[in-house]
Amino acid sequence: MTLTDSLKIVCVVGARPNFMKIAPLMRAFSREPGIKTTLVHTGQHYDEAMKASFFEQLDIPQPDVDLEVGSASHAVQTAEIMKRFEPEMERLSTGAVLVVGDVNSTIACALVAAKRGVPVIHVEAGLRSYDRGMPEEINRVLTDQLSDLLFTTERDAQQNLEREGIDAARIRFVGNVMIDTLLHNRKRCPEPGQVFAAFSVTERFSGSRGYGMLTLHRPSNVDDPQVLRSLLETIGDLSRSLPLLFPAHPRTRARIEAAGLGRILGEDVVLLPPLAYLDMLALMSGARVLLTDSGGIQEETTALGVPCITLRENTERPITVTAGTNSIVGTDPTLIRELFHEILTTGGKAGQMPELWDGRAAERIAADIVRWATDG
Ligand code: UD1
Numbered sequence: 177m178t179l180t181d182s183l184k185i186v187c188v189v190g191a192r193p194n195f196m197k198i199a200p201l202m203r204a205f206s207r208e209p210g211i212k213t214t215l216v217h218t219g220q221h222y223d224e225a226m227k228a229s230f231f232e233q234l235d236i237p238q239p240d241v242d243l244e245v246g247s248a249s250h251a252v253q254t255a256e257i258m259k260r261f262e263p264e265m266e267r268l269s270t271g272a273v274l275v276v277g278d279v280n281s282t283i284a285c286a287l288v289a290a291k292r293g294v295p296v297i298h299v300e301a302g303l304r305s306y307d308r309g310m311p312e313e314i315n316r317v318l319t320d321q322l323s324d325l326l327f328t329t330e331r332d333a334q335q336n337l338e339r340e341g342i343d344a345a346r347i348r349f350v351g352n353v354m355i356d357t358l359l360h361n362r363k364r365c366p367e368p369g370q371v372f373a374a375f376s377v378t379e380r381f382s383g384s385r386g387y388g389m390l391t392l393h394r395p396s397n398v399d400d401p402q403v404l405r406s407l408l409e410t411i412g413d414l415s416r417s418l419p420l421l422f423p424a425h426p427r428t429r430a431r432i433e434a435a436g437l438g439r440i441l442g443e444d445v446v447l448l449p450p451l452a453y454l455d456m457l458a459l460m461s462g463a464r465v466l467l468t469d470s471g472g473i474q475e476e477t478t479a480l481g482v483p484c485i486t487l488r489e490n491t492e493r494p495i496t497v498t499a500g501t502n503s504i505v506g507t508d509p510t511l512i513r514e515l516f517h518e519i520l521t522t523g524g525k526a527g528q529m530p531e532l533w534d535g536r537a538a539e540r541i542a543a544d545i546v547r548w549a550t551d552g
Contacts, residue, residue, distance in 0.1 A: 183208075184212045184268075184270055184271040185270075185272050185273070186214045186265070186268060186270045186289075187201065187213050187214070187215050187216070188275045188281060188282070189216070189217050189281070190220035190257070190279055190280065190281025191220045191221045191226075191277075192221050192227070193277055193470075193471070193472045195227070195231065195236060195453075196354050197353045198215070199235065199236050199357050200356035200537070201538045201541060204538035204539050204541065208542045208543075208545075211542065211545065211546065214268055215236075215239045215240050216240065216241045216264060216285070217239035218260075218281040219243050219244040219245045220246075220247075220257070220279060220280060222246055223450075226426070226450055229452035230453055233361075233454050234453060243257060243261060250280060254280045254283065257280065257284035257285065258284045258288050261285050261288045262288050265288060265292055270294050271294075271295070272296070272325075273286065273294055273297070275297070276298075276353070278312040278313075278319070280315065282298075282319050283315040286319045286323065297323065297325045297545065298319050298320060298327065299327045299541060300329055301323060302320060302326060302332075302334060303316055303333055303471075303492035303493060304336045305490045305491060306490065309396065310396070311395075312471075312492075320340065320342060321342070325348070326342065327350045328347060328348065329353075329475075329493075329495075329537070330349075330530060333349070334347050334349060348544055349532065350540040350541055351532030351534060352475060352532070353537045353538050353541070354472055355475060355535065356537050358457065358479050360535065361457060364454060365454040365461070366454065367462075368382075368458050370458070371458050371459055377446050380419050380444070381446075385419070386462075386463070387421060387464065388418045388421075388465040388516075389422070389465075389466050389467070389468075390420050390422045390466075391469070391470050391473060392407065393428050393469065397487060397488075401435040401437070403507060404431060404435060405435065405437055406509060408437050408440050410512050410513065411441060413509075414467075415441070415444035416444060420445045420446070420467075421445075421446055421459060422445050423451045424448065424450070426450065460473070460476060460477065465485065465516065466483070467485045467487055467512070468485070468486060468487065469488050471492060471493055474496040474500075474502045475496055477496075477501055478496040478502055478533075479500075479529060479533060483503075483523070484501055484502040484503070485503055485505055485512060485519070486505065487505065487507055488507075489504070490504065499531075500527040501524060501525055501526075
């Protein structure tokens with residue numbers, strides 16, 4: 177393959193957290209004269225609220241190709257992405273396929289590329305929860321095994337990869353592209369009050385007590401009605417001390433409605449639709465605490481210095497606990513309550529910005545890809 181070929185990069189996005197990661201990469205690639213990109217959206221996420229507003233607010237170029245796969249079971253969705261991506265690869269002359277994160281679109285496109293002998297670049301490599309019950313963990317392990325160039329966000333990731341037999345020469349610690357996006361957009365986002373007004377919740381949320389936020393979407397938390405009921409009861413209790421905003425993923429809202437659980441939240445938890453990026457950033461920045469099972473929010477709260485209570489038994493992002501503001505509590509109501517009240521009393525752990533989360537990860541990645549292509 178010639179140098180010019182290897183700098184023709186097909187960049188893949190599919191689901192909401194991918195959009196925040198691709199935005200700074202597309203910007204950095206556009207500044208490297210040698211790099212030519214084609215953006216493929218698999219269509220894993222397709223709703224206006226889950227997709228369009230992100231492209232618009234984050235200035236992501238419109239995708240060159242939309243595979244429009246939509247929702248399905250894991251096997252069907254992954255297979256459908258592969259089926260639709262392969263002919264596109266045949267059509268496009270491709271030097272490398274770049275995938276981000278750990279969603280089904282990530283593994284599906286990495287697998288198609290690897291089978292065609294096209295180098296795979298993985299951004300956000302090496303994160304491990306060591307919990308194979310998470311579909312994302314399976315996607316992470318397999319994508320990394322297929323990747324030729326692996327960019328990591330924290331130092332522990334390197335050891336995880338080396339333990340799995342991946343050659344250290346292919347791994348680069350560059351920082352966090354999701355935090356590039358956060359730092360780039362921080363000054364562009366509205367005040368929390370403007371978002372309260374847009375959702376007509378000013379009265380309840382702009383008081384001197386402040387407010388907290390909740391997000392939930394992991395299958396392990398929302399798919400079993402008993403687990404979901406217990407979590408929502410606890411959340412309802414907490415909201416009597418601090419009103420909580422709950423932007424709900426479509427999957428979560430559907431599960432709450434199907435199980436008839438909306439009532440147990442009470443009136444101090446306000447369900448919102450999925451939020452546009454800048455609105456979410458505005459509300460997170462002003463919150464006293466976040467409760468979440470999202471990976472991205474563990475990182476974003478660390479970057480913002482806002483305390484985060486992670487409603488999972490593990491994290492693949494340990495730097496958010498060791499350096500940042502994150503605590504892993506699982507789903508035990510007593511532990512959640514204790515930590516929540518401790519945070520309200522003490523303000524939670526101070527935390528610091530992890531190494532290389534400086535807004536320049538995408539620049540480093542672009543420069544590194546040029547070097548990699550040049551060195552053959
Ligand atoms: C996916 C990712 C997860 C990521 C999350 C962020 C995988 C395995 N999971 O989970 O890692 O944290 O995205 O949101 O790739 N739906 C809509 N509109 C949409 C998209 C989805 O209504 O635009 C609903 C559908 O009912 C769908 C369900 O949400 O069945 C789940 O969507 P899916 O993409 O399968 O997984 P997520 O839970 O979003």
